[in-house]
Amino acid sequence: MRSPLLRKEPWLEIYSEIIDVRSEGEYAEDRIPGAINLPVLNNKERAKIGTIYKQISPFEARKIGASLVAQNIAHHLSSHFADKKEDYCPLIYCWRGGQRSHSLALVLRQIGWQVAVLDGGYQTYRNYVCEQLETLPQQFNYNVLCGLTGTGKTQILQRMLQQGMQVLDLEKLAQHRGSLLGQAWENKLASQPSQKYFESLLLQQLQQCDRQKTIWIESESHKIGRIYLPQGLWEKMKQSPCIEIRLPLEERVTGLLQQYPHFIEHPDILKEKLQRLKPCYGKEKLQQWFEWCDRQQWRRLVEDLLRQHYDPAYQRSLNRLFQPAGQAIDLQDLEEQTINDTIAMLPK
Known part of the structure; x- marks a missing residue:
C-alpha cells in the first residue's frame, strides 16, 4: 500500500487527484491548489457536531458525526468515485490529518485503491507555505515595471508572458487592479481570494519559475485591495531595478475607459467608490465628480x-518605496505593435 508520506511535500507528487474532505467553508478559505472538495461533514453538519460535543457529550457527538460521515461518504462513492479505475491513487487531507481524512481513506482502501493521507493535514501544508514564502521570493531577481495609472503596464506584462518571458502577475492572483476602483470585474464582482489562498497561489507560481531567469513584476503597493504581499517578496521588489513606462494623458484616459466599461454601465457603483475620497478632496470636489457621472462626461472625470x-499618489509611493527608474520608455499608444516594440527595448 502506498505510504502516506513519500516525501516532505507529498502534495507536489503526482496523484490521480488531491481530495480536501473539510467543509466547504474551510475549503473556500484556503486549500492546496488543484484540490477538489468532497466534504465528509459540510458546514452545517460540522457546526451541529460541535454544538453537541460542547452541550451534550463527546460520545454523542462522535456517534452522530459517524452517521453523518458515513452518509456523505456513501454519496461520494455513488457519484464522484463511481467511474474510478483500479489504478486510481488519491491524496486525502483534512484539518489535522485525523478522523475526517482517515474515514474516507479507510473505505477507499477497502475497495482496493492505493490512498495517501497527508500527515498533519492542512496544517502541515499551511506551515509549509509560510516557511517557503519567508525565503523563496528572495531567491529570484526581479525587474519592476513602473508607470502612472493607465500607462499599459498590465498589457505589457501580459504580452511578455505570451512571448515566453517570466512574469509574476500579482494583480491577477489577487483579483484586484491595486487601486480604489481596482476590484476585478471579469468574474462578475467575485470577491478577492482570502489572504491564505492568495499565498498558496503565489507560492505555486513562484515554484514554477526558473531561478536563472529574471521575473518581471509591476510596481505594486505592499497591499493589493485587501491582500498583503509577503514581506520577503515586498522587500526584494523595493530593492529591484525599475523601468518606467510613460504614455500621454489622452491615451491613458482612452485606455482606462476601455478597461473599466462597467463603471460607465453602473455609475451608482462608481459613485459609491468615489465617496471614499470625500475626506481627502472635500464635498465640493466629490459633487463635481458626481455631476460629471450624471452628465456622462467620462473623459473629463477620468x-x-x-x-x-x-x-500624485502614485508618484509619492514610487519615490518613497522603489528604486529610481534606470530606464524610461515613452509610448505613443497601446497598439499591439507599440507594445511589441516596447518589449524589445527592455533588458533581457
Missing part, C-alpha cells in the same frame, strides 16, 4: 481623477 488623485 482625466481629473488622474490629475487630482491617482498621479
Whole structure:
C-alpha cells in the first residue's frame, strides 16, 4: 500500500487527484491548489457536531458525526468515485490529518485503491507555505515595471508572458487592479481570494519559475485591495531595478475607459467608490465628480481623477518605496505593435 508520506511535500507528487474532505467553508478559505472538495461533514453538519460535543457529550457527538460521515461518504462513492479505475491513487487531507481524512481513506482502501493521507493535514501544508514564502521570493531577481495609472503596464506584462518571458502577475492572483476602483470585474464582482489562498497561489507560481531567469513584476503597493504581499517578496521588489513606462494623458484616459466599461454601465457603483475620497478632496470636489457621472462626461472625470488623485499618489509611493527608474520608455499608444516594440527595448 502506498505510504502516506513519500516525501516532505507529498502534495507536489503526482496523484490521480488531491481530495480536501473539510467543509466547504474551510475549503473556500484556503486549500492546496488543484484540490477538489468532497466534504465528509459540510458546514452545517460540522457546526451541529460541535454544538453537541460542547452541550451534550463527546460520545454523542462522535456517534452522530459517524452517521453523518458515513452518509456523505456513501454519496461520494455513488457519484464522484463511481467511474474510478483500479489504478486510481488519491491524496486525502483534512484539518489535522485525523478522523475526517482517515474515514474516507479507510473505505477507499477497502475497495482496493492505493490512498495517501497527508500527515498533519492542512496544517502541515499551511506551515509549509509560510516557511517557503519567508525565503523563496528572495531567491529570484526581479525587474519592476513602473508607470502612472493607465500607462499599459498590465498589457505589457501580459504580452511578455505570451512571448515566453517570466512574469509574476500579482494583480491577477489577487483579483484586484491595486487601486480604489481596482476590484476585478471579469468574474462578475467575485470577491478577492482570502489572504491564505492568495499565498498558496503565489507560492505555486513562484515554484514554477526558473531561478536563472529574471521575473518581471509591476510596481505594486505592499497591499493589493485587501491582500498583503509577503514581506520577503515586498522587500526584494523595493530593492529591484525599475523601468518606467510613460504614455500621454489622452491615451491613458482612452485606455482606462476601455478597461473599466462597467463603471460607465453602473455609475451608482462608481459613485459609491468615489465617496471614499470625500475626506481627502472635500464635498465640493466629490459633487463635481458626481455631476460629471450624471452628465456622462467620462473623459473629463477620468482625466481629473488622474490629475487630482491617482498621479500624485502614485508618484509619492514610487519615490518613497522603489528604486529610481534606470530606464524610461515613452509610448505613443497601446497598439499591439507599440507594445511589441516596447518589449524589445527592455533588458533581457
